Amino acid sequence: MPASEDKSVIQAADASEIVFPDGLVGLPSLTRHRLTSVPDSALYELVSSDDPTMGFIATSADNVKPGTTDRLRTRGLVTEGELVLAILAVHGDPPSITANLAGPLVVDMASATARQLVLEDAEFPLQAHVEEPG
């Protein structure tokens, strides 16, 4: 099967180099990442340039919990124009998709910099359930 027809391969375009000056939580050495928006989806892929074996699939936190960006902006944790992403993962048996709202990524595309927040708040769980695509 040609790669373009393999639905298990996410096709990404327009990669942007993003710097996390403090790295990710627990992974401070991973400061440089390639961020791509996945065509035909609301997904992003973030792959470490420092360690290409480390990578993440994310979506706007607002897709998981509407209003997240506004709430964080109100708290002064996010500024206008910044993108708030929730990293997705697979947990459980049978497997289900979860979104990490407790540790969202805040990306400033204008400066190509980003940071990971840690939110001490029950409304932003570590493993928020995400409806799987039908």
Next chain:
Amino acid sequence: MLVLTRRANQALRVGANVEVRVVRIEGDRVVLGIKAPRHVAVVRSELIEEVSVEVRDASDTRARLRVMLAPLHLSESTSPEDPGVA
């Protein structure tokens, strides 16, 4: 590590802008009140570890996630500046 003894309703300051107050003591639990500027993150240490583990899990399960997410067609966004929120 600096070790201080405080009683209920006593406080300590960290730098010029952070105050930590012992609100009450309940058995082996200490309830703390913290005043800090908005930009200062105040979180439980174990939450940092939990987020760290979750980040690693997310990377480890990326291949399975790709397969599970393959049917998604939520928008036509191709640029990080245009998130295409569904």
